[in-house]
Amino acid sequence: MRNKSVITEANEIRLAVDLVKLGARLQLLEAETNLSRERLLKLYKEVKGESPPKGMLPFSTDWFMTWQPNIHASLFMAYYRFFQKHTQLKGLELIIKSYRMYVEQIERGSMDVVLSLTRAWTMVRFFDAKMLQMATCRECGGDFVTHAFDPTRGYVCGLCHMPARAGKTRRAAELALAAAEA
Ligand SMILES: [Zn+2]
Structure with missing residues (x-):
């Protein structure tokens, strides 16, 4: 013992x-x-080599709805749902595996990692609490993170309906999502 x-x-x-x-x-x-x-x-x-930051964890689901975080959150969830379906991984192990894949994919596309592990972990808890859901974009067919009670019919994602200034990162984000869903 x-x-x-x-x-x-x-x-x-x-x-x-x-x-x-x-x-x-x-x-x-x-x-x-x-x-x-x-x-x-x-x-x-x-x-x-330093003390952890003070203060509480981000508690709002709103962060995941803003343009760039939503794409990153959705990419992480693509991996999360894939490994949930096709492996025995559960809980934290499932989050860590999905997070490593997310970071790898982002780095391969020379993008910045926007979603921290803590945010990803918080997001999974929001899903468990039924505060978030996935919606399928009617334009591109990709699955994206949305608020649980938003209507999902006719949903258009941030890549298909995006701010003009974000044009530069669109191609990289599209490639990353396509790779995750393949
Ligand atoms: Zn779309």
């Missing part, structure tokens, strides 16, 4: 370190591991 708890703690520490490297905030670490706050603070400082 003693060995088991040691192994479990080692695993938890490894998980926490991975999460910090991926950009997790302290609240995420506290929710997903059994390590004490003091232990997590120390780990965070060791990995990042």
